[in-house]
Amino acid sequence: MTAFIVLNNRSGQYGFAGTTIVDVNRWCTANFGKDALHFAQLLSARFDAAFIVSRVVAGDRLFVRVRIFKGPTPVATMAFRLAPRLHQAHLSWVVLAPTARGGLVSKPLLQNLLLIERDCGIVRFTLNAGLSHGGYVWAMHGFLPETDAKWLQLSARLRAKLAALAPPLPALQAQAISQVLSSPDRFALRAVAAAVTPVAATTLGKHLLLGERWDGELDFSDQSSALIYLRRIGLLP
Amino acid sequence: MTKKLQASVLGLMVAANVDAARGRALKLVSSKPAKSGSRTTRPRSWKFVPAEDILFAEMDESVSVMAFTDDEIERIGIKLGLSSDELAALYKP
Numbered sequence: 001m002t003a004f005i006v007l008n009n010r011s012g013q014y015g016f017a018g019t020t021i022v023d024v025n026r027w028c029t030a031n032f033g034k035d036a037l038h039f040a041q042l043l044s045a046r047f048d049a050a051f052i053v054s055r056v057v058a059g060d061r062l063f064v065r066v067r068i069f070k071g072p073t074p075v076a077t078m079a080f081r082l083a084p085r086l087h088q089a090h091l092s093w094v095v096l097a098p099t100a101r102g103g104l105v106s107k108p109l110l111q112n113l114l115l116i117e118r119d120c121g122i123v124r125f126t127l128n129a130g131l132s133h134g135g136y137v138w139a140m141h142g143f144l145p146e147t148d149a150k151w152l153q154l155s156a157r158l159r160a161k162l163a164a165l166a167p168p169l170p171a172l173q174a175q176a177i178s179q180v181l182s183s184p185d186r187f188a189l190r191a192v193a194a195a196v197t198p199v200a201a202t203t204l205g206k207h208l209l210l211g212e213r214w215d216g217e218l219d220f221s222d223q224s225s226a227l228i229y230l231r232r233i234g235l236l237p
Numbered sequence: 238m239t240k241k242l243q244a245s246v247l248g249l250m251v252a253a254n255v256d257a258a259r260g261r262a263l264k265l266v267s268s269k270p271a272k273s274g275s276r277t278t279r280p281r282s283w284k285f286v287p288a289e290d291i292l293f294a295e296m297d298e299s300v301s302v303m304a305f306t307d308d309e310i311e312r313i314g315i316k317l318g319l320s321s322d323e324l325a326a327l328y329k330p
């Protein structure tokens with residue numbers, strides 16, 4: 001059911017295994033425009049090696065799990081799926097080595113994924129923003145709740161968190177953030193994340209969004225969202 | 238199978254560079270035989286943390302990348318009907 005691709009960018013050696021590698025290769029040629037080897041090379045560009053596990057589901061979706069190496073050390077593992085017919089990609093999860101700070105792994109990794117998405121005609125990039133930092137981090141990367149209805153669910157939780165704040169915010173800040181949180185527009189999440197009013201040794205945006213969970217999407221056809229993301233992953237200054 | 242391949246991915250040797258477009262399954266051969274019990278001796282560097290934790294730390298470290306540009310803040314204000322005082326209170330304290 002699964003295809004395996006190994007690639008050593010330093011030596012140029014690569015290998016394929018698994019009975020469904022033919023399907024994966026066919027999917028890559030049809031949807032990515034190049035074969036599975038080129039897919040693996042783009043996904044692991046600027047890294048030393050990659051080990052990719054992948055399979056085609058329902059004929060048109062590609063599930064991918066990739067482990068990325070720098071030297072002999074694995075520095076990241078990421079799982080995502082691509083649905084070019086829907087112009088949609090979903091990032092299931094990404095984990096990094098604790099030593100991978102400084103943007104030397106996260107930025108090229110997300111840039112490579114973006115190039116794959118571009119070549120597959122992806123317009124909508126979704127994920128579940130969660131864990132301890134994801135609720136804030138992905139908002140700062142340009143993601144918004146998938147729908148206004150999902151924003152309303154999130155904003156209700158944020159209002160409760162705001163109400164429990166002690167000491168309460170000064171009047172002007174409280175009025176402003178209340179107005180933001182009462183907006184029915186999912187775009188308001190970005191306004192929350194960006195709020196830098198000091199609260200309990202952090203910012204208001206972090207205080208409200210850290211630890212929250214929401215289903216997010218990045219719409220590449222929305223210029224402001226795309227620009228924020230490109231800036232965050234280091235493709236724009 | 239996955240774990241075996243991960244442990245020696247850099248040592249994997251391929252018989253020949255067969256064109257990927259053919260979709261042929263190659264026989265993978267490790268240049269280093271797997272050591273017995275290697276699963277229990279995973280190096281410390283193989284531990285991972287959620288990318289969100291790293292991205293969060295990087296955001297704090299990166300002073301050159303501000304949260305949002307002035308244009309973005311202005312756009313937020315217009316879209317949500319915030320006054321200039323309210324904008325300043327939230328975004329330029």
